[in-house]
Amino acid sequence: MPSLLASRHIACYDARQFSASHPMSGKQLEKTYEPKQVEDRWYRFWIEQGSFHAPLDHPGQPYTIVIPPPNVTGSLHIGHALNNTIQDILIRWRRMQGRNALWVPGMDHAGIATQNVVERQLTAEGSSREQVGREQFVERVWKWKTQSGGTIIQQLKRLGASCDWSRERFTMDEGLSKAVREVFVRLHEDGLIYRGERLINWCPRCLTALSDIEVEHEEAKGKLYHIRYPLVDDPNTVLIVATTRPETMLGDTAVAVHPDDPRYQQLIGKKVRLPLTTREIPIVGDAILVDLEFGTGAVKITPAHDFNDFEAGERHKLPRISIFDDHARMAPFGLANAQVEESVRGKILQLPVKNARSMVVEALQEQGLLVKTEDHKMSLGKCYRCKTVVEPYLSPQWFVKIKPLADPAIKAVEDGRIKITPAGWKNNYLGWMRDIKDWCISRQIWWGHQIPAWYCRKCNGKVLVSTKPDGTWIIPKEAKPIVAKIRPTSCPTCNGSDLIQDSDVLDTWFSSALWPFSTLGWPEQTADLKKFYPTSTLVTGLDILFFWVARMIMMGLKFMGDVPFRDVYIHALVRDVEGQKMSKSKGNIVDPLHVMEQYGTDALRFTLASMASPGRDIKLAEERIEGYRNFANKIWNAARFILMNLDGPRETVPPKDRPFADRWILSRLNRTIREVTVSLEQYRFDQAASRLYQFIWHEYCDWYLEMIKPVLSRVEGPTLQSKDSVEAKRTKQTLVETFETVQRLLHPFMPFITEEIWQTLPHHGESIVTRPYPTAEPGWDAQDVESEFAVLEQFVATARTGRSLLNYQPGKVIATYGTATDHAELAILQKLSTHLSHLSKATVQLQPVAQWPAQNVLRLIIGGLTVGATVEGDVDLRKALERIKKQREEKTKEASRIEGKLGNTEFTAKAPSEVVAEHKLRLLAILQEQDLLASSERQLQEMMK
Numbered sequence: 001m002p003s004l005l006a007s008r009h010i011a012c013y014d015a016r017q018f019s020a021s022h023p024m025s026g027k028q029l030e031k032t033y034e035p036k037q038v039e040d041r042w043y044r045f046w047i048e049q050g051s052f053h054a055p056l057d058h059p060g061q062p063y064t065i066v067i068p069p070p071n072v073t074g075s076l077h078i079g080h081a082l083n084n085t086i087q088d089i090l091i092r093w094r095r096m097q098g099r100n101a102l103w104v105p106g107m108d109h110a111g112i113a114t115q116n117v118v119e120r121q122l123t124a125e126g127s128s129r130e131q132v133g134r135e136q137f138v139e140r141v142w143k144w145k146t147q148s149g150g151t152i153i154q155q156l157k158r159l160g161a162s163c164d165w166s167r168e169r170f171t172m173d174e175g176l177s178k179a180v181r182e183v184f185v186r187l188h189e190d191g192l193i194y195r196g197e198r199l200i201n202w203c204p205r206c207l208t209a210l211s212d213i214e215v216e217h218e219e220a221k222g223k224l225y226h227i228r229y230p231l232v233d234d235p236n237t238v239l240i241v242a243t244t245r246p247e248t249m250l251g252d253t254a255v256a257v258h259p260d261d262p263r264y265q266q267l268i269g270k271k272v273r274l275p276l277t278t279r280e281i282p283i284v285g286d287a288i289l290v291d292l293e294f295g296t297g298a299v300k301i302t303p304a305h306d307f308n309d310f311e312a313g314e315r316h317k318l319p320r321i322s323i324f325d326d327h328a329r330m331a332p333f334g335l336a337n338a339q340v341e342e343s344v345r346g347k348i349l350q351l352p353v354k355n356a357r358s359m360v361v362e363a364l365q366e367q368g369l370l371v372k373t374e375d376h377k378m379s380l381g382k383c384y385r386c387k388t389v390v391e392p393y394l395s396p397q398w399f400v401k402i403k404p405l406a407d408p409a410i411k412a413v414e415d416g417r418i419k420i421t422p423a424g425w426k427n428n429y430l431g432w433m434r435d436i437k438d439w440c441i442s443r444q445i446w447w448g449h450q451i452p453a454w455y456c457r458k459c460n461g462k463v464l465v466s467t468k469p470d471g472t473w474i475i476p477k478e479a480k481p482i483v484a485k486i487r488p489t490s491c492p493t494c495n496g497s498d499l500i501q502d503s504d505v506l507d508t509w510f511s512s513a514l515w516p517f518s519t520l521g522w523p524e525q526t527a528d529l530k531k532f533y534p535t536s537t538l539v540t541g542l543d544i545l546f547f548w549v550a551r552m553i554m555m556g557l558k559f560m561g562d563v564p565f566r567d568v569y570i571h572a573l574v575r576d577v578e579g580q581k582m583s584k585s586k587g588n589i590v591d592p593l594h595v596m597e598q599y600g601t602d603a604l605r606f607t608l609a610s611m612a613s614p615g616r617d618i619k620l621a622e623e624r625i626e627g628y629r630n631f632a633n634k635i636w637n638a639a640r641f642i643l644m645n646l647d648g649p650r651e652t653v654p655p656k657d658r659p660f661a662d663r664w665i666l667s668r669l670n671r672t673i674r675e676v677t678v679s680l681e682q683y684r685f686d687q688a689a690s691r692l693y694q695f696i697w698h699e700y701c702d703w704y705l706e707m708i709k710p711v712l713s714r715v716e717g718p719t720l721q722s723k724d725s726v727e728a729k730r731t732k733q734t735l736v737e738t739f740e741t742v743q744r745l746l747h748p749f750m751p752f753i754t755e756e757i758w759q760t761l762p763h764h765g766e767s768i769v770t771r772p773y774p775t776a777e778p779g780w781d782a783q784d785v786e787s788e789f790a791v792l793e794q795f796v797a798t799a800r801t802g803r804s805l806l807n808y809q810p811g812k813v814i815a816t817y818g819t820a821t822d823h824a825e826l827a828i829l830q831k832l833s834t835h836l837s838h839l840s841k842a843t844v845q846l847q848p849v850a851q852w853p854a855q856n857v858l859r860l861i862i863g864g865l866t867v868g869a870t871v872e873g874d875v876d877l878r879k880a881l882e883r884i885k886k887q888r889e890e891k892t893k894e895a896s897r898i899e900g901k902l903g904n905t906e907f908t909a910k911a912p913s914e915v916v917a918e919h920k921l922r923l924l925a926i927l928q929e930q931d932l933l934a935s936s937e938r939q940l941q942e943m944m945k
């Protein structure tokens with residue numbers, strides 16, 4: 001792979017000197033821009049050139065991004081497109097700035113999602129995961145991964161992602177798996193991994209845990225039972241509790257009421273006697289669990305048998321009493337723990353749920369504790385394989401003790417070692433981290449990193465492994481320097497060798513939490529790790545700030561002793577044009593692949609960048625993409641115009657010696673370079689895109705190219721020594737310089753079209769990808785020229801307003817008059833009169849109004865300028881009047897809309913000050929335009945008399 005350094009010093013290439021293998025060999029720009037013919041060609045060229053590779057010996061300061069690894073099952077959606085466009089803009093920009101830019105790509109093994117894909121295949125073949133067994137199943141998943149996984153990688157390439165593909169990683173590859181085991185072992189040694197109880201979905205028929213997506217929910221008819229719970233202090237007072245599952249009440253460990261409920265407030269802290277048992281349980285106040293409006297306002301808390309109750313139990317530190325066995329039958333041990341009355345216990349022991357329920361209801365009735373029974377619709381979770389009702393079931397799991405990891409991660413954001421942009425999300429992060437719960441890291445599936453913990457069959461033969469406490473597990477010690485072969489060989493208690501590995505795997509987020517350092521080679525101390533860690537920027541959506549970003553920060557600090565990245569940039573979510581979430585069922589999905597096919601990749605990228613303003617949502621309208629496709633076409637047409645005008649000699653002179661239009665565009669370009677760079681530094685992709693669009697479309701194409709057309713069209717002969725010829729040569733030089741600079745400035749946003757155009761322009765280097773990003777040139781600034789241009793622009797705009805009010809054909813040259821109250825302004829108009837005529841399509845006479853014809857000149861006054869447009873014979877004055885009326889109405893509407901906004905204190909208080917200022921300026925401009933229209937209306941009415 002050629003190094004970047006080499007390509008930097010390659011001699012000047014001119015447009016027509018390519019080697020035969022070069023993508024531009026023998027090429028001119030086609031008549032219209034055809035993205036499809038361009039994109040693939042350049043992407044392959046970049047790969048062949050090694051343009052995206054970050055060599056270790058690059059002298060630049062590293063700039064590193066690790067990709068949020070997409071699922072191996074994934075396909076590019078619009079959220080990915082936004083996320084990766086932003087990363088690519090940053091990487092391309094920094095690379096061009098001379099940084100050693102590394103974008104590390106890769107994929108996530110996506111435990112459950114991937115396992116489901118292969119399970120569905122097996123089902124179709126009439127087989128199942130259980131039938132093939134774990135080992136073969138996992139082999140099957142790997143085979144699927146090799147053959148069909150990773151479609152998304154091809155799609156990212158299509159998007160133009162300039163990742164260093166030589167460093168692509170996968171969360172289950174050998175290196176990353178080693179990192180996962182190392183982290184598990186070290187956390188365990190530090191006392192940060194433990195066994196704890198957690199509710200899981202359990203199928204009592206299949207005897208397996210189910211993930212959330214393996215539970216099918218359906219509506220069912222049930223009953224709501226109202227039960228009396230007598231107060232311990234005062235058995236005549238009862239709390240009435242409503243439940244659909246009376247049999248689980250035996251496992252209640254509290255009753256909850258709303259803390260603001262005047263009926264029960266005074267009872268909080270007191271106790272009730274739990275019916276059918278000898279236990280007393282507390283009354284707690286819980287605003288999350290209790291809905292003031294629903295039922296009786298009192299609910300039972302059964303932490304071992306309900307997910308919400310489990311959480312409530314956590315909040316109030318309640319004990320958990322599980323009353324079922326693996327088959328969801330009333331377990332002897334459970335009933336003993338629950339202290340169920342002897343008479344009841346004998347009737348329900350070993351009964352399955354359904355039968356136990358009627359026995360419990362019967363017993364309540366006998367004791368006069370059942371108030372009433374009502375019909376009730378409820379949602380039932382069923383096993384996706386056997387349709388048995390799924391039970392929330394208490395089961396031991398592996399946990400990470402999180403507080404010791406969270407504290408340093410809080411500090412790193414508080415003290416600014418990690419900066420979150422937009423800053424508003426910092427408090428969300430801190431709030432969440434301060435309230436963080438221990439992390440349950442085990443999952444009862446087969447595809448993933450199997451937990452490196454073993455137990456001895458001889459010592460634990462009779463105990464079900466799922467119920468085993470932490471102490472009986474054999475977890476290897478950290479083997480310095482790294483855990484290579486981690487499997488323990490013998491039991492430390494009996495020295496036996498019949499060891500069984502825990503069948504659970506780790507949560508997918510466990511491996512992705514290590515991503516910023518595991519992808520660079522950790523636990524080995526690789527050169528990559530030393531060079532590129534900490535990484536620079538993490539680009540992510542808000543939805544995984546806690547699942548992923550927070551955990552990377554914790555793990556990076558713990559295992560690398562430093563933050564994993566300096567900046568976190570959080571982008572908004574892409575929604576449809578009405579602000580609704582995109583979904584298949586709503587049919588409002590914008591498919592990025594379809595968009596790229598139809599409008600070109602650059603148009604999609606520019607759209608996403610232009611909409612990436614700080615906030616929660618992006619409302620994506622397809623018309624916008626179309627608009628930026630037109631932008632690409634505009635640039636393309638400009639390129640064709642410029643290329644047609646580059647023949648003949650060019651002359652380089654200092655900017656100050658160049659013609660007015662050239663000096664102006666150089667100065668504007670300088671300003672644009674500064675603004676775009678500052679916007680990128682602040683992650684304001686929207687502002688950068690907007691500036692680029694304004695500059696290229698309006699300033700460059702509409703004004704500059706228009707202004708220089710007469711210069712370029714002047715015929716040059718070999719003997720011509722005139723001023724015109726000198727001007728043309730200098731303008732051609734400016735044209736090349738500015739347009740080549742514009743391509744580099746735009747490249748990170750629209751990589752394909754800029755490369756295609758840049759290659760046809762005179763340039764240095766092999767590819768625009770590795771050319772320097774433009775920086776402001778001190779000699780280009782010309783404030784005086786910009787001020788003069790402002791006068792010219794005002795005059796031309798006013799003259800054009802006159803033309804359009806009178807409805808002249810665009811090509812028709814009319815007589816125009818002009819004057820200015822300010823002497824300096826008048827002098828500017830005189831100096832620029834050739835431009836005035838050309839741009840206004842008019843003969844322009846600059847003289848005091850008194851010397852203008854007395855009749856048939858429409859005088860348009862704006863600021864200190866007065867422009868006169870002749871009203872010639874064929875102008876229909878009545879129609880002109882109508883146009884003016886219509887325009888005035890529109891202006892009035894617009895003015896009142898803006899006035900309304902500015903009068904709204906919520907807007908003025910919340911909107912950024914620059915937005916408010918823009919609104920005020922716009923309002924001023926409208927008021928001026930209204931004056932102008934009113935005066936024109938009066939004049940036309942006079943003329944019609």
Ligand SMILES: [Zn+2]
Binds near residue numbers: 203206388
């Ligand atoms: Zn089942």
Ligand SMILES: [Zn+2]
Binds near residue numbers: 458459
């Ligand atoms: Zn043993």
